[in-house]
Amino acid sequence: MANGSGYRVRSGEGAVNANHFYNPVDLTKNSYFIRPVIAWAQPVLSEYRKEGIFVMNEQTRHEPAAPLRVGIAGLGTVGAALVSMLAGNGSSLHRRHGRHIEVSGVSARSRSRDRGIDITPYAWHDDPVALASSADVDLFVELMGGEDGPALAAVRAALGAGKPVVTANKALLAKHGVELARLAEKTGAHIGFEAAVAGGIPVIKTLREGLGLASVTRVYGIMNGTCNYILTRMGEEDISFQDCLKDAQTLGYAEADPTFDVEGFDTAHKLALLSSLCFQTRIAADEIFVEGITAITQADMKVAADLGFRIKLLGIASRSEQGVEQRVHPTLVPASTAVARVDNVLNAVILETDHIQELMLSGPGAGGMATAASVLADILDIARGHNVPALGMPVDELAEYRRAPMRAHKGGYYIRLNVRDVPGALAAITARLGQSGISLESVIQRPDLKVETDLPGAQDTRTLVLITQDTLESAVREALARVADDGYTLGAPQVIRIETFA
């Protein structure tokens, strides 16, 4: 029996040319065990795969495996945490996982920047693509960020050479995930992206490997710590969105340019990846309905709380006969639900399934150490020879994405209007909703709530909140267009979707 880490190659009699491999062991008349140097063996193995020859990673415990040499591009918040994690835990990782993980090379923009880690033991590469292609790198870790540019070029270079890649880059995968998964399949490489969704929470592994036959009917969650921090603070204190955002920036929870987070795009990228894994469809980030949290006011927070709700930025994807609905928007959720109690920078992902009902994973969604822990988990899987298709199944077996139109979304709505203080206004507004087939659950007039608009005439308006019963999005839009035309309201209406998760 052969020992060590390598590949089992099986073929029809005579199809494997044993001369291609270092010290091949003939296991049976048509099955070989090989112990290759990964960098040169991968292209040969992928040729075999193309010819339909069975190639399987195989690792036995009888002989020490060669160290896994890791190249890390990006030494910022996550990359520096990963380097210090690997440097400080080398022997314990080896004891627990049976293989040395060595950082062989690193890349970042500035070589001299103080990152609080010692990078002198590692080969420096100005160019991340050169690092990914280096013969001293068995596994490439991309922690630079960016949906194109060097991140894409370096990941393509690594996968093209048959090297496994681990990345935390949701923007890259949301845009190029299908292409990269296909490339990985072609060369027999692996892509790990646990850290790309909900930072330290192992949701990708759960979806790819942990559900058995259970199929997901809906996935939703809080996937952006910046937004959750802001909404939590606004719900607890009488403080505006802008002031909360400034605090979040001071505390390092929000970027100097927070657009990506607060407008919901970051959540949308993560939802696109989850949705693809849940519903076995191609990644379709451009098809997501996205609304951010910038228009949420203290009035919304107060009314929501009085009605027993909290406001959260949720990413929600579900499958229906019309297709897959993917949406990101502020949402009123009952204060009694588990997701309503996930506060501050914490994240949570909830999977509703047929066999195991509801599964909630909650924890830190960002931060250097939490995110690096997920990166490391992927590295260890690869070190053990574990390889599953990046998107859960071969790319050609993924269904084309079919979008369920947002106008067909059905649910409850919170509608806040600035209504002119004139006789007949309320009756006219409720009549318009009735004409569109909308039934109201409650009508709330709150003279105590400040009207938050600088528009002329604002002093003569009152805040009116309407809570609808389940209705179609198209009906709400139609009714509100008519209400605006009637001239009883001032400024744009605030519309927040309600989810009861019953």
Ligand SMILES: NC(=O)c1ccc[n+]([C@@H]2O[C@H](COP(=O)([O-])OP(=O)(O)OC[C@H]3O[C@@H](n4cnc5c(N)ncnc54)[C@H](OP(=O)(O)O)[C@@H]3O)[C@@H](O)[C@H]2O)c1
């Ligand atoms: N931070 C988190 O909590 C978190 C959580 C989940 C996922 N992620 C994802 O993890 C990735 C990294 O995030 P981060 O927060 O660690 O970013 P970061 O702190 O901004 O660090 C980015 C690193 O990439 C390097 N870099 C940028 N462009 C480069 C180029 N052209 N060539 C070589 N190096 C380049 C930078 O070099 P310099 O240092 O020299 O400027 C820096 O070291 C992103 O995809 C992000 O979305 C982050």
